[in-house]
Amino acid sequence: MKFLISTTAVLTLLVRNGVAQNITSDTHFYGLSPSIPPALLPSGTTDSWAAAYSKATAFVAQLTQEEKNNLTYGQSTRNGCVGWIPAIERLGFHGLCLQDAGNGVRLADGVNAWDSGIHVGATWNRNLAYQRALHMGSEFRNKGVNIALGPVVGPIGRIAEGGRNWEGISNDPYLCGALAFETVRGIQENGVVTSVKHFIGNEQETNRNPSTNNQSQHVESVSSNIDDKTLHELYLWPFQDAVHAGSGNIMCSYNRINNSYACQNSKMLNGVLKDELGFQGFVVSDWGALHAGYAAAEAGLDMVMPNAATFWAKNLTASINNGTMAESILDNMATRIIATWYQFSQDSPDFPVPGVGLPKSLPAQHVFVDAKSPSSKQVLLDSAIEGHVLAKNTNGSLGLPLKSPKLVSLFGYDAVAARTNPSTAGPTSRSSQILNSTMTVAGGSGANNPSYISSPLDALSQRAWEDGTQLLWDVTNINSTAAVDAASDVCIVMLNAWATEGSDRPGVHDDYSDALVINIANQCNNTIVVIHNAGVRLVDQFIEHPNVTALIYAHLPGQDSGRALVSLLYGDSNPSGKLPYSVPTNESAYGDLLSPGQPEGIYYLFPQDDFSEGVYIDYRAFDHANITPRYEFGFGLSYTTFSYSSLSITPISGPSTAEYPVGKIVEGGQEDLWDVLFRVTASVTNTGDVDGAEVAQLYVGIPGGPAKQLRGFEKVDVEPGKSVEVSFDLTRRDLSSWDVGAQKWQLQRGQYGVFVGASSRMLLLVGSLSI
Structure with a gap:
């Protein structure tokens, strides 16, 4: 037992005579998450939910035990759905299609590539977040998706190098929650259920899953050890907003929480989510996040994805048949799933056949389903524009907006369109940049497929044609030797800061890219730097160079990237984005929150990450420590x-x-x-x-x-x-x-x-x- 908790003191407090205690005094960590009995089946907090539960109770009463079980046990694929619950045709239930992700329909044709969560955060625009979600949700519906796997509100950005921070909205729980509320509302108005993820404390990719080390020893997932006060005031806050908006699904995460896996943590699922927050929908596991049998069902997990036959499937019904799990638990799970189906009117004849527009393989023969709406064009562009943040500008004869330049020189590996779809492009390991490709989205299951890409080079070429401007470009990745035409009125340098699911970032700046900026700035007295960044990107190696006249954090704008950027560069649009995080002057400002925690000492096989800073992350931490950032949270310039x-x-x-x-x-x-x-x-x-x-x-x-x-x-x-x-x-x-x-x-x-x-x-x- 001592290897499962972070300190001996916590063990003394939490375990008496071998029985876990429900500690409510604020010891720094629970350390060992208390056991909470299964939540009661909701009767419905609203009239619509009450009606949905009434119908669902009657529906589930007609099911065999096997049919009830099948509702809780997902298949990996059907057509292009990343998760699939089989149909029960005799009762008119056509199955459920679960599909990535929070930034648009993934691995599909006939869809748009929307701006990512971090970009939405930078807009600070509630109405625009709602409009984006409304149009994006329509695409999910038209593709036959029942459950859209997003938005992301965890990670919230505790670790600066976190590999999935870009999928989330902001490092601040209030901003994150407010825009998640609008996202849930917009998507779900289409009858598509949002799966808000990842619940909870999923703040690093390192050790997110169990692994085998080089000594052939089993290593558990990292345990996020969070005290109750911090949990509520920081990490739970945006989930609470999403539940308040009516989200029908919550996805539990890979990590452990106070040494109990998130998808079998009864304190979090039964106690906090279902009881305290009054969550009416059902809980689904992240893919491969289940590590227990009936105990996870009793803890509050309702659906597992995918193919977890080792733990559930026949083993779940076997647990009922041998008396180790009550059948009422399975009834509860099935009823929650079917009630959500009714709540969003997915039983309606006009709801598309699940997965109808998602071919199993794009190269295979399939019917093309164009899910896009012409009315989405302006929202796509507005979202792309407003998520750019102008962080530095001389605002004089040099800098921005551009003033009828005769010769524009473009440099940087981020200027050209990807050679393959972004959902499959980019490095898969720890890397600082995605070379020779403009970054409209980052990597992993949150990536999306564009219907086109407007790259910076394409858009600047179009503007040069319109204005009769000379455009020169060198976008090779031989960055420290590029030469500048001395007649250039302005030099634009395009960089990016890559991140992907599955690994954390190797750093929050890179010398390779900074060297390019310095080289160009040494030759050009009007150098504008644009960074497509999937997280915090430090700039102190070049930002005070006298010839660096402007800096734009361009984030991840989706398929209208170049068009949006040129609109801002030339003053057709006025920058209005604000940073949804802080940018310090040096990595040292983050202290222990720069890099992901690593297992060590006696906890090598049971990695522990003590959230000992409490709520003091990002600007709260910098305020608390009297650290002046380079660009503070909420900062952004205008013309x-x-x-x-x-x-x-x-x-x-x-x-x-x-x-x-x-x-x-x-x-x-x-x-x-x-x-x-x-x-x-x-x-x-x-x-x-x-x-x-x-x-x-x-x-x-x-x-x-x-x-x-x-x-x-x-x-x-x-x-x-x-x-x-x-x-x-x-x-x-x-x-x-x-x-x-x-x-x-x-x-x-x-x-x-x-x-x-x-x-x-x-x-x-x-x-x-x-x-």
């Missing part, structure tokens, strides 16, 4: 300027300010957590001479917590010389901290700092409120 004034903080009469919520459980938790207690307003004025959009941000200092935490944002278009009022509603949840003893959100008595401004460190208006 115009804005001022802030007229801060007002108004208590809202009506909602109770009792210490703890008292409301009934709805999807997401107690219903009065969303009561508005205060309204904050301010005025934003465009003090420049061009139209622009500003993201006004509200931060709150909760007594006893971090100095400030994001608790509101609003993106507004403002004409030159005009002012627009922004308004932020502060809910009970926004102003509460998690009380471990009470197991509830608790309003803190005292004075809260209130800050409004343009970024986490550019807070121009300061006030306070008292509770």
